[in-house]
Amino acid sequence: MSFSWTRVRAISVKELRDYRRNRFVVGTMTVLPLLFVILPLIQVFDAYAHADSTNLNLHVGVSMLYMLLIPAFLPSTLAAYSVVGEREQGTLEPVLITPIRREEFLVGKALAAFVPTLVIAYVVFGIFLAASSLFARPVIASAIYSGTHVLVQLLFTPLLAGWGIWVGIAVSARSADVRVAQQLSVLGTLPLLATLALMSLNVITVSASLAVGLAAVLLAIDLLAWRVVAAMFDRERLITGRRT
Amino acid sequence: MTPQPATQQAGGAEPVTGAPILDGPKGDSALVVEHLTKRFGERVAFDDVSFEVGYGEVFGFLGPNGAGKTTTVRTLGTLLAPTSGSAMVAGIELRPENGPAIRSRISIMPESPGLYLRLTVMENLECFAGLYELDDVRGRIERALRAVNLADRAGDQCGSLSKGLRQRVALARALLNDPAVLFLDEPTSGLDPVASREVHGLIASLRERGVTIFLTTHRLEEAERLCHRVAILNTTLRLIGRPDELREQLFSRSLDVRVRAPLEDPNAVLGGLPGVEGWEQVRSGYTLAVSDPEITAPQVARALVGAGADILSITESRHSLEDVYLELIDEDVEARRR
Numbered sequence: 001m002s003f004s005w006t007r008v009r010a011i012s013v014k015e016l017r018d019y020r021r022n023r024f025v026v027g028t029m030t031v032l033p034l035l036f037v038i039l040p041l042i043q044v045f046d047a048y049a050h051a052d053s054t055n056l057n058l059h060v061g062v063s064m065l066y067m068l069l070i071p072a073f074l075p076s077t078l079a080a081y082s083v084v085g086e087r088e089q090g091t092l093e094p095v096l097i098t099p100i101r102r103e104e105f106l107v108g109k110a111l112a113a114f115v116p117t118l119v120i121a122y123v124v125f126g127i128f129l130a131a132s133s134l135f136a137r138p139v140i141a142s143a144i145y146s147g148t149h150v151l152v153q154l155l156f157t158p159l160l161a162g163w164g165i166w167v168g169i170a171v172s173a174r175s176a177d178v179r180v181a182q183q184l185s186v187l188g189t190l191p192l193l194a195t196l197a198l199m200s201l202n203v204i205t206v207s208a209s210l211a212v213g214l215a216a217v218l219l220a221i222d223l224l225a226w227r228v229v230a231a232m233f234d235r236e237r238l239i240t241g242r243r244t
Numbered sequence: 245m246t247p248q249p250a251t252q253q254a255g256g257a258e259p260v261t262g263a264p265i266l267d268g269p270k271g272d273s274a275l276v277v278e279h280l281t282k283r284f285g286e287r288v289a290f291d292d293v294s295f296e297v298g299y300g301e302v303f304g305f306l307g308p309n310g311a312g313k314t315t316t317v318r319t320l321g322t323l324l325a326p327t328s329g330s331a332m333v334a335g336i337e338l339r340p341e342n343g344p345a346i347r348s349r350i351s352i353m354p355e356s357p358g359l360y361l362r363l364t365v366m367e368n369l370e371c372f373a374g375l376y377e378l379d380d381v382r383g384r385i386e387r388a389l390r391a392v393n394l395a396d397r398a399g400d401q402c403g404s405l406s407k408g409l410r411q412r413v414a415l416a417r418a419l420l421n422d423p424a425v426l427f428l429d430e431p432t433s434g435l436d437p438v439a440s441r442e443v444h445g446l447i448a449s450l451r452e453r454g455v456t457i458f459l460t461t462h463r464l465e466e467a468e469r470l471c472h473r474v475a476i477l478n479t480t481l482r483l484i485g486r487p488d489e490l491r492e493q494l495f496s497r498s499l500d501v502r503v504r505a506p507l508e509d510p511n512a513v514l515g516g517l518p519g520v521e522g523w524e525q526v527r528s529g530y531t532l533a534v535s536d537p538e539i540t541a542p543q544v545a546r547a548l549v550g551a552g553a554d555i556l557s558i559t560e561s562r563h564s565l566e567d568v569y570l571e572l573i574d575e576d577v578e579a580r581r582r
Contacts, residue, residue, distance in 0.1 A: 011371075089361075098376060101344060235323055236325065
């Protein structure tokens with residue numbers, strides 16, 4: 001039996017339907033992005049036209065960092081729930097007794113968190129760019145479009161989401177409690193986010209080629225993470241709570 | 245003993261698929277288990293278990309809590325790896341690499357229905373139809389829901405259903421892929437008597453359709469009513485056979501005689517009768533150990549009439565499966581004490 005996209009789709013569709021009817025998930029997916037578009041806009045509008053370039057870059061960098069928090073945090077809580085949540089609900093065993101392979105199960109779960117995150121993150125970034133272009137002082141708007149800010153956002157949004165998801169699922173597959181899994185998964189995204197913060201705040205000066213190179217590395221890490229998480233996924237431990 | 249597959253559908257019910265469910269490879273067994281053992285570290289879940297289940301058979305797997313019933317089901321369902329021993333499940337060898345193939349040919353209904361409560365019945369079943377990569381999804385779901393009498397509840401959110409109805413949805417889910425072997429793990433656990441009776445009715449209709457069922461339960465009346473054969477597990481397999489065979493293995497056959505007044509000399513009346521191996525006086529009359537109740541009962545009646553006794557009744561003692569079960573479990577408790 002080979003890898004089946006039908007089974008991946010079955011898991012993803014089920015997850016998306018479940019999100020839609022879960023007030024907590026809908027609330028998180030609505031409020032968090034709203035917060036992350038309002039705060040950076042305040043930063044941008046608050047920046048003075050006569051501020052020096054360092055100050056301007058700092059304002060723009062902080063705004064961009066807010067944008068990157070969306071793909072980092074939004075999927076990690078969903079992913080952290082994905083395995084241990086099903087286990088607590090008693091829905092994991094019926095799924096595992098179907099022909100589904102662990103790789104299919106994990107990709108299905110990951111896609112269900114990835115797709116809405118990506119849509120929300122890009123839409124919020126689009127709103128931010130449009131609002132900045134229309135209402136911010138021209139010098140500030142031009143500071144946003146200069147350098148590698150937009151490139152970093154476009155490249156790193158899906159990759160950061162991927163990292164957040166795999167960290168969340170990894171923690172979820174080994175955790176016995178949803179709350180612990182959610183806390184640990186958020187912590188797991190921090191090292192990567194710290195690196196991106198240094199880039200956004202121009203502590204590390206990023207050229208376009210360096211940004212692309214880092215993105216390639218992160219993509220490789222995301223793909224490797226999928227294999228590592230699949231290896232960590234132990235049916236027997238998940239069913240009985242005991243190690244094999 | 246493998247019962248002959250039924251050829252008629254019960255109550256007009258049709259298989260979930262158009263093809264008959266019950267047909268396995270002719271002459272083969274749906275389950276062949278040989279010396280299977282599962283340990284979790286030092287703890288033995290079940291040990292050296294061997295049995296066969298024929299296609300179309302309803303096989304009861306009985307035992308007290310912690311006897312290893314659910315672990316056996318999970319092991320045969322490839323969720324847990326056996327520590328030793330071998331098995332063939334639906335004609336496929338039980339090996340880790342055969343897990344997906346075995347799971348595509350069987351179904352397990354766990355003790356807890358495990359439904360997605362925010363999704364509707366239809367959405368739950370659609371998800372599992374996708375996981376089995378089934379074609380004609382709508383048709384299969386409709387037939388599965390009809391089989392469990394839930395056709396009109398497809399649009400209901402599972403969270404709004406009663407426990408009994410959720411159990412029925414779980415059964416419909418287990419029927420979706422027309423399993424070669426259907427494992428039912430404590431299907432009536434936690435249900436009230438009405439809901440239990442409904443589930444029994446559904447299992448009985450599946451039995452009449454020739455579905456191979458492996459039923460774990462500690463409800464003895466459930467096993468006695470529904471199963472062709474039963475096995476009693478208490479970490480090791482204690483007994484296996486038809487309920488009446490088990491009774492005969494453990495208990496001698498006997499007649500219960502009730503008379504209006506005690507006999508003056510019962511030994512003179514009952515002791516010398518051919519076929520009577522022994523007798524004892526009980527509160528309501530006498531219990532006679534006999535080799536063949538059908539031959540001996542008329543002779544006993546004649547002897548009693550000859551002795552001037554007023555006979556109220558002469559009946560063959562019927563030991564229930566519960567008597568068999570308790571006898572075995574008591575033996576195990578005694579053995580542990582010693």
